[in-house]
Amino acid sequence: MLRELLEKNRSIRSFDPTAKITNEELLDMIDCTRLCPSSANLQALKFCPVTEGDKVEKVFSATKWAGYLRDTKIPPEGCEPPAYIIVMNDTDIAKNTTPFFKDTGIVSHTILLRACEMGYGGCMIGSFDKDIIKEALSLPDNLEITLVLAIGKAKEEPVITECTGDIKYYRENGTHFVPKRSLRDIVVK
Ligand SMILES: Cc1cc2nc3c(=O)[nH]c(=O)nc-3n(C[C@H](O)[C@H](O)[C@H](O)COP(=O)(O)O)c2cc1C
Structure with missing residues (x-):
């Protein structure tokens, strides 16, 4: 079963514009990360679910997609992700963010596997403008963004x-x- 889920869980870069995703569903995915291993069990990572239209648009404007396919519009017009989970290190808990990029990978894959299991798809976005996202979401200074997760209903396989x-x-x-x-x-x- 895990093997099948891993095979199905591809990076999705085209989303069904008619399918919405709720904040509660994102919280379900975030809840799964509490079961993940954590460096020194510090559990320093925090998560910001984003589903509100104007915020979703601002986050999208700060992300870069499919670097190998620069000549293609990805996501296609109108098929942008309807939601995001922003993964952040809380520097009040762990001053040095670098070790927590490992934790970020673990929790991010967990979130995307859970999303896949729930019938959604997503993409890890490491190429983002942190200042635009921090401002758009009014994130406090102690939260350092480590990864952006785009999530929605897949429109590609x-x-x-x-x-x-x-x-x-x-x-x-x-x-x-x-x-x-x-x-x-x-x-x-
Ligand atoms: C840490 C990390 C950062 C990534 N950043 C981006 C990104 O900025 N933009 C993007 O389109 N894909 C990004 N990806 C997705 C990879 O391109 C993708 O995982 C890879 O092409 C393999 O495809 P698969 O996930 O379907 O196996 C990222 C993946 C990882 C693990």
Whole structure:
């Protein structure tokens, strides 16, 4: 079951504009992170769910998508994400944010797996303008953004392919292909 969920849980960059997602559903995903491992059990990460239209638009304006596909409009016009979860390190709990990028990866994947299980899809966005987001959401100074998670109902079904040299994802006839290295290529003997 976990294997199937992992296979289904691709990065989604086109969202169904007719399907909304509620704040309560985002809170369900955030709640799952409380069960995650945490460096020194500090649980320094905080989460800001974003579903309000004007805030969603501002966050979107601060994000960059699909760096390998600069000539394609991604997400397509009208298929932008309807919601976000902003992952942040609380520097009042952990002064140095760097170790908490590891925690960020763990909780972010947990959130996206839960989203997938709930029938949604999402994308981790590491390429963002933190100042625009901080201002748009009136975030206090002690919260340092570590990752942005876009979430909504998927309007695409990316396909995993075998990696034959180039790891760059690509699109063919509207389908997004994601090359994955083989087991043989990632195991060191
Ligand atoms: C830490 C992290 C940051 C990422 N940042 C971005 C980003 O800024 N923009 C984007 O479109 N995708 C981003 N991605 C998604 C990756 O491009 C994606 O995971 C990769 O292409 C593999 O596709 P898959 O998630 O479907 O397996 C990020 C992924 C990770 C793990």
